[in-house]
Amino acid sequence: MSYKVRVVRDLCIGAASCVALAPLAFELDSEGKAIVKDTVSQTSDAELLESAKSCPVDAIIVEDESGMQIWPQK
Ligand code: SF4
Numbered sequence: 001m002s003y004k005v006r007v008v009r010d011l012c013i014g015a016a017s018c019v020a021l022a023p024l025a026f027e028l029d030s031e032g033k034a035i036v037k038d039t040v041s042q043t044s045d046a047e048l049l050e051s052a053k054s055c056p057v058d059a060i061i062v063e064d065e066s067g068m069q070i071w072p073q074k
Contacts, residue, residue, distance in 0.1 A: 002065040003045045005052065007034045011059035018060055021051040026060075034059070 005025065007018075014032035018025070025043040026034045040048075052060035052071045062071040 003048050003070075004063045004065075004067075005036055005040065005048050006061050007036060008059045008061065009033050011057045012055075013057055013059075015056050017054040017056070018051040021054055022047050025051065 007026070012033045014028060014034070016028060016034070018034055019027055022043045024039040025037060025048060026040075027037055029035045043051075049062055049071060052058075052062045058072040060071070061069060063069050
């Protein structure tokens with residue numbers, strides 16, 4: 001994994017499709033919002049991008065190794 005991901009908490013609605021697609025990268029916390037797990041590095045870039053694209057509110061930001069945002073597309 002070389003991509004970096006983060007979750008915009010204010011946007012997350014707890015739909016959990018990211019958790020379903022990348023269970024080693026995301027989990028829901030006690031408030032029902034997604035957080036990035038310590039095991040995120042075990043998820044491939046392709047899977048991270050796929051899970052970010054599955055988020056209905058585009059709450060998952062994906063950046064490449066140079067820090068350029070690749071999802072959501074601006
Ligand atoms: S898919 Fe999006 S809205 Fe759903 S839990 Fe993940 S980050 Fe939150």
